Amino acid sequence: MAYRSSEHETTKLSPCMLMLGRKIELPIDLIYGPHPQRDEFPIETEAANAYVQKLQTLMWDVQQKARKNLITASNRQKRQYDLRANQNSYKVGDSVWLNILARVKHISQKLQKQWDGPYIITEVISDVIYRIQKSPNSKFQVVHHDKLKRFYGKVDNGFVN
Known part of the structure; x- marks a missing residue:
């Protein structure tokens, strides 16, 4: 009431x-x-x-x-x-982390890693959609910018040095 x-x-x-x-x-x-x-x-x-x-x-x-x-x-x-709201804009060749959604059932969520990478941006599809690739031989993924975070480190051909 x-x-x-x-x-x-x-x-x-x-x-x-x-x-x-x-x-x-x-x-x-x-x-x-x-x-x-x-x-x-x-x-x-x-x-x-x-x-x-x-x-x-x-x-x-x-x-x-x-x-x-x-x-x-x-x-x-x-x-x-x-x-x-913040929108990160990336360009081709930038290194980024990818937020992982898949979880292992028998391990606590706190103990699992949340970010995978670094990935290299291979194509900018739109302002918010990017095509990324972990290494030159791996499959590419198309992801939204909300799942990405800038990687500050040295990357050589998609691999960390």
Whole structure:
């Protein structure tokens, strides 16, 4: 109940307001009754039609406000993410480490090596995709830049000296 009645940071509205077009009735409302200034549900047919029209207009306004707040929050979150995001750019011939995802089951993850290499970048496919090769005789791999880390050492034909 607390989740449904709480205003969310992104939409600036509660889920109950988004779904029902009204605030949720909390236990305090059930104990002491509705707020004296709150409109009761109309019983007459013409009043009911007016209520439906009013509710549809309210729901449309609430949804528009939520969409606007979502766009604002999305832009803010992207800006915050981009501050911390870093993209390493490599060129052909650079030496890099490759992050290994395969793990041996019987050995603790802490004791396994996380990086393999050095690898040599043989082709830049795009800004974030690279073709790498460990040695001239090995198969090449196509990897994303997030799996690579620059290697600072001496490399001769793909082998460490």
